[in-house]
Amino acid sequence: MKVLLPLLVLSLAASAQDTVIKVNVDLVNVLCSVRNKNNGLVGNLEKSDFKLFEDGKEMEIKYFTRETDLPLTIGMLVDTSKSQENLIEPESRAAYEFFKVVLRKKDMAFLMQFGAEAELLQDNTGSAKMLQDGLRQLRLSVPVGFSSTSTAPPAPSAHRPAHVASQSARRPASQRPSAARTTHSDEML
Numbered sequence: 001m002k003v004l005l006p007l008l009v010l011s012l013a014a015s016a017q018d019t020v021i022k023v024n025v026d027l028v029n030v031l032c033s034v035r036n037k038n039n040g041l042v043g044n045l046e047k048s049d050f051k052l053f054e055d056g057k058e059m060e061i062k063y064f065t066r067e068t069d070l071p072l073t074i075g076m077l078v079d080t081s082k083s084q085e086n087l088i089e090p091e092s093r094a095a096y097e098f099f100k101v102v103l104r105k106k107d108m109a110f111l112m113q114f115g116a117e118a119e120l121l122q123d124n125t126g127s128a129k130m131l132q133d134g135l136r137q138l139r140l141s142v143p144v145g146f147s148s149t150s151t152a153p154p155a156p157s158a159h160r161p162a163h164v165a166s167q168s169a170r171r172p173a174s175q176r177p178s179a180a181r182t183t184h185s186d187e188m189l
Contacts, residue, residue, distance in 0.1 A: 115141025
């Protein structure tokens with residue numbers, strides 16, 4: 001069976017090369033998540049609910065398992081802009097409780113703050129203690145030259161911290177990515 005290596009091809013396409021790399025393999029793992037029209041996860045699918053094609057020809061699905069217990073990689077992004085000044089401490093406590101409840105031994109998490117700038121406070125770790133230490137570093141983040149008596153600066157853009165977070169969340173392919181963001185802003189990721 002010939003299989004196109006999509007990540008490699010995407011990488012090559014990004015480098016402006018037109019080369020397609022094909023290799024012979026006997027088995028290919030295909031991971032997927034299925035969502036319904038309301039964007040809810042569908043978890044009760046069986047092997048017969050899937051069809052797999054290669055070059056227009058249906059392929060046999062030899063093995064089928066539900067992987068519902070894969071390790072998580074969680075990115076916690078905390079809004080530390082001026083509008084959150086009185087909420088940083090409660091957000092920190094809530095984030096720590098979240099990590100204590102959600103993180104399992106096989107999971108990883110990282111912590112970022114965003115306001116005037118996006119800053120990585122704790123890189124990927126499985127340690128709730130290290131994440132708590134990172135949470136203790138949360139500080140108000142306002143633009144240079146901005147004072148507490150100034151009118152409120154514009155709400156922080158969600159795009160910059162989301163981009164930085166995606167770069168920080170380098171994870172093994174066997175882990176499920178997840179992101180949590182605390183903010184009052186109406187702006188969505």
